[in-house]
Amino acid sequence: MxxxxxxxxxxxxxxxxxxxxxxxxxxxxxxxxxxxxxxSPIVNIAAPMDDISYELTISNMPEGRLNSLKVGDTLYDNETYNPVGTIADIKTEDCVISILKADGTFDYATVEGRYNVVLTVDAKAITDERQHIYVNRSSLVALGWSLNVYTQASTFSGLITGLTK
Structure with a gap:
């Protein structure tokens, strides 16, 4: 044995x-x-939701994807699949990149067919006791945070560069 x-x-x-x-x-x-x-965040279910507005900056967006965005489209969070707001305004500017030259200096060039986009998004949100803002009681938003979102026609990620209560 x-x-x-x-x-x-x-x-x-x-x-x-x-x-x-x-x-x-x-x-x-x-x-x-x-x-x-x-x-899951502990959020008071009975707390009233406030209107907020935040700016989502997307860099180097292709023209076709930009054309699919419309004012009034609902944005959804890629992680929670919950709505995170409605597009209120779309601002665009040409995408500019820096190019290192042979002499060690940088030059700037516009990328054809690509744009930097700033979306103004209106949403309902609550603020918890630590002053964290949760859009639709589920998605945390804060300045400098990356947000991966989608609409019915497009998916992209952006950086939150503005937040107004």
Missing amino acids: KKIIDKNGRLFGLVSLIDLAVLAIAAVLVAALLMKDTA
């Missing part, structure tokens, strides 16, 4: 107990990292 733990400290002669302990600790750490940011 085989011993449970042999003279080398292996379980059933196959796996070391130390190896099992290391694997268990690694599994717990991986689970903790995966679950770290998955908690």
Whole structure:
């Protein structure tokens, strides 16, 4: 009959107990990292929602994608699939990139068919006790945050560059 733990400290002669302990600790750490940011925000359901407006800046947007955006389109969050507002205004400017020249200086050039776009988005939001703003009670918005959104015709990501309550 085989011993449970042999003279080398292996379980059933196959796996070391130390190896099992290391694997268990690694599994717990991986689970903790995966679950770290998955908690839903605790938001007062009864709190009234306020009107806010924020600017979403999209760089280097192709002309075809720009043409698919219309004032009045609803934006949806790619993570929660909840609406995060309605496009109130669309401002565009030519996309300009910097080019490194052979002498080590930079020059600027316009990219044909590409645009930098600023969307003004109107939304309903609540503010929690830590002054975090949640659009539609689910999507956190703050200055400098990246927001991945989609409409019925397009998907893109932008940076929140303005926020007005």
